[in-house]
Amino acid sequence: MPVKAIPVVGSVLRNGVGAFVHPCKRITLRFCNWGGSSKGMRELLRTQLKDIAAKDPKIEFNVLQESGHPVIQGEYTNGVKKTICVRNKNPTEILEKLTFIKDCGGTKLKKYKRAVESTNESVRGVWSPFHVEKEYRFKI
Amino acid sequence: MRRVLGPWQFLRKQSSYLEAHTRVRGRPIQLSIAEKVPRIRALQHRLQLNDIPADALARSLIDGTSTLDYVNNTGLSRFGRTLLSFYALRHFMIKYPRLPSHVLKHLVHQYTSMPALAEHAKLWGIQPDNRSSLGRYLSGEEDTDGLGFLSYSDKIQEVEPGIQKIQSGSAVTSLTDAMGGCVRAIVASVYAHRGLELVEQFVSQYIIEPRQVDLTQIMAFSKPTRELSVLCAREGMEPPVSRLLAESGRFSSQAVFVAGVFSGDMKLGEGQGTSLNEARTRAAVNALQGWYLFSPKVSNYVDAGEVVI
Structure with missing residues (x-):
């Protein structure tokens, strides 16, 4: 057979092309029933937990009672866990942190050096010195 | 019963x-x-x-x-x-x-x-x-x-x-x-x-x-130049001719050649390599990839089949 099929080395799975699957799969809200640093968290859980969970049915919410500072932990589909300590924070501030955990993609924060990063090959192609018109070529 | x-x-x-x-x-x-x-x-x-x-x-x-x-x-x-x-x-x-x-x-x-x-x-x-x-x-x-x-x-x-x-x-x-x-x-x-x-x-x-x-990575061609000439004959096109488009440093250790493969006036593919033969082969592979990875706009396209050499 003149044409042979060979194994592909790098095939990329792009979330958001075709369908988007929300990367945050589970959020655990940890609070202490006694400690003063959990006061805001306790209030949030008492008053707003139902609304928060109902608003995002695609995320599994767990509430954990444990001694220590209150903590919000998000688990993502790429296996990363992000944890934020929300000690001595009021419900509004905690809600901000919760939104951050919820909307995160689960990747490590990094500085993007280019305006566009893509897995696609450049449409223009690699620059080649041979395809420049003769009069514009660099001459020694 | x-x-x-x-x-x-x-x-x-x-x-x-x-x-x-x-x-x-x-x-x-x-x-x-x-x-x-x-x-x-x-x-x-x-x-x-x-x-x-x-x-x-x-x-x-x-x-x-x-x-x-x-x-x-x-x-x-x-x-x-x-x-x-x-x-x-x-x-x-x-x-x-x-x-x-x-x-x-x-x-x-x-x-x-x-x-x-x-x-x-x-x-x-x-x-x-x-x-x-x-x-x-x-x-x-x-x-x-x-x-x-x-x-x-x-x-x-x-x-x-x-x-x-x-x-x-x-x-x-x-x-x-x-x-x-x-x-x-x-x-x-x-x-x-x-x-x-x-x-x-x-x-x-x-x-x-x-x-x-x-998709260009999933195919390997054993005899690309020969396959291209058989393909051109089958499709009733003029036989493919490789031509040198540009070159640099022919007698140096890092020579670069750019070859194009043409059927009549039509350019079928282009490739570059460190030898004339490599550039010619790459051009033929480029042309064959263009042929096999053709994607029609209408969905009821029927193809003539694989090229046999």
């Missing part, structure tokens, strides 16, 4: 037939229980499968090797495999009608093989729970607590720290196979509750479109 069966006898005969020919073990999952499992509800909403009953999704997550006392996804995943390979094959056959059949089959495999599907399962947030039934019993859990996790028996078991025992047989499986199997089963459940047209949409949206495969 043929005996006519009464309804009751007929039913009894049917049920004994079913018992003998189905390998359903375990009890069915109750919808009322499955609906209350938060993991399953979250999965339903994450994949926008709100119309698929929770018990069907819960069943899709139970592998054939699971120790849970529930029905498993063996049948679903077998059927889902057929659906997946059919729709993937159809998609690429319409999109790239000139691909040779073995390359097409290979391409479909890139999308529907177990490792590929396992990646999808991971992206969908499916998590394994491979504890033994004894482990679950000791932690005081019931079978309902295992719902919503991917349940299977792993073939790699840690006997003591640092020593792993790898088992074989049908009672155990690998994580990749279990993850892939549950994606197949979910596809089959979508078919069961939405029908053929919508399962095609689901497969294309969630399985085919997200994956990016570089």
Whole structure:
């Protein structure tokens, strides 16, 4: 057979092309029933937990009672866990942190050096010195 | 004389037939229980499968090797495999009608093989729970607590720290196979509750479109120049001629040549290499890739077939 099929080395799975699957799969809200640093968290859980969970049915919410500072932990589909300590924070501030955990993609924060990063090959192609018109070529 | 069966006898005969020919073990999952499992509800909403009953999704997550006392996804995943390979094959056959059949089959495999599907399962947030039934019993859990996790028996078991025992047989499986199997089963459940047209949409949206495969990488040509000349003869075009377009440093250690392959006035392909022969070969490969990866705008395109040299 003149044409042979060979194994592909790098095939990329792009979330958001075709369908988007929300990367945050589970959020655990940890609070202490006694400690003063959990006061805001306790209030949030008492008053707003139902609304928060109902608003995002695609995320599994767990509430954990444990001694220590209150903590919000998000688990993502790429296996990363992000944890934020929300000690001595009021419900509004905690809600901000919760939104951050919820909307995160689960990747490590990094500085993007280019305006566009893509897995696609450049449409223009690699620059080649041979395809420049003769009069514009660099001459020694 | 043929005996006519009464309804009751007929039913009894049917049920004994079913018992003998189905390998359903375990009890069915109750919808009322499955609906209350938060993991399953979250999965339903994450994949926008709100119309698929929770018990069907819960069943899709139970592998054939699971120790849970529930029905498993063996049948679903077998059927889902057929659906997946059919729709993937159809998609690429319409999109790239000139691909040779073995390359097409290979391409479909890139999308529907177990490792590929396992990646999808991971992206969908499916998590394994491979504890033994004894482990679950000791932690005081019931079978309902295992719902919503991917349940299977792993073939790699840690006997003591640092020593792993790898088992074989049908009672155990690998994580990749279990993850892939549950994606197949979910596809089959979508078919069961939405029908053929919508399962095609689901497969294309969630399985085919997200994956990016570089198609120029999946083909290798053994004799590209000869194949191109046979192709031109078959298509009634002038025989291909390679011409040097540009060169640099012919007598240096790092020579670069750019060659183009032409049929009459038509430029078929272009390639560059460190020798004249390499540039010529690359140009022919470029032309052949352009031929095989042609994608028509109308879907009822019929191709003349593979080039035989």
